[in-house]
Amino acid sequence: MLYSTVPAHEKRAAFRARLATGELLRLPGAFNPLSARLIERKGFEGVYISGAVLSADLGLPDIGLTTLTEVAGRSAQIARMTDLPALVDADTGFGEPMNVARTVQTLEDAGVAGLHIEDQVNPKRCGHLDGKQVVDENTALKRIRAAADARRDANLLIMARTDVRAIDGLEAAIDRAKALVDAGADAIFPEALADLSEFEAVRRAIDVPILANMTEFGKSELFTTDQLRDVGVNIVIWPVSLLRLAMGAAERGLDQLLAEGTLEPKLGEMQHRADLYDLIDYEGYNTFDTSVYNFDIAR
Template identity: 45%
Template structure:
């Protein structure tokens, strides 16, 4: 499925009212595993991408080039529409234009931009600062105008809740709706009551971040849909269970001196997952006789 076709497919699912459940992916292996699972969309997590590329925290250290390259690689190995974290747009208005066009060219279906100051921080960590709402409104307008395909979706995220309260976050959400965002993302609500209020007051399609170990209660999709949400992302689930599985496996190896009899399950069929059968077919076809 081409990049524009993926955006069109994601937009059509939202228009039909189908709830979009998107697991967080961050590298080639996680992308290929999730792509086989039948999810309507996948989410490229900035936390996971930064951690897997740089071994560093999601604190504004990954550059535009880092992230657009990771998005392009992921899009090249999946058929599922990708929602991708683009942080603050990596600078001013001209940077936002470049980011949107670069992510589009990479094959991304929906591009997420947030209203934090640079350097940004992970959405469930302290010390986040937001730009004036008017600055973010301009970024959204530029992002919407920069699209080469009208089907590409712009996700506007506000981080105002933690430092400025829910009223300010909702005020910004409404401004971002009017500015042309296709999807609204109010980061870090701190209770089910707050989630319900967000669902009542936001008109455009609404994204919930069901992050592991964060400030927001994790709520099953049926209730999120009932409260007015249209998408839910699980950005931390994949890398947190992968890291713990590796820790357990390597602990076993250290203690036992072997990988035999490990309780931790191993993925069977890695060759097939990574596309080795296609390589073998290619080599067979073009083998020298």
């Protein structure tokens, strides 16, 4: 009932421990708190909070228009709804190194288990669009040093994302990744790699966990979890997938309404009311206070 009973510091410690095993952790993107609960119920190892999804949810493009307040608010809503660790996209840290430090502490207070800071020029753009620009190495390293120094819980995962691959090539991206690790990054997110051999090259070059972004319609192929596991990837995210599935279903439902004036043919595609109530745990609320929640869930 209500929120997760697992404290944030325990989620962070558990996340670190699982990463240390070397296994591949699967983090689908939660587009709202309820979807985070569904991700947990289906047996995944964590949830991802995508900046692109948060922007799209607000009807905005992913070009750095969202604020720290908006990201932290949605992160708190999602993180508190699941026992799983949450990894959040913190874009460029919302400013200069001092802003990055504040971002880290604000997101730490929101209950996330980790966050990633990227090396794009601010305002950033989607990592799988052309025309990206990255900051110089010194600026990128200052962001990561500020992030690592600002955290209060040593288990809060500070991940560095680098977008250098699409601009200067793989070797430059590997050099940037090495420098980011030396600056204090606990993990590396090499964005928009072209193929499995590039993931293998990054894996050989650094000794911290690496993340693969399996976003649809992007620069990278959509590799399977087995393929990614075999080349040594430690975390895989599907950042926008659930939102895309949901919006696709919503569009088809609206077309059905326009065409026939009824959604009866779509009932088999919908989450049943009983399943929704079970996911929300209506029964737990009923048990907590039967004087208020005193209904039966129809099957």
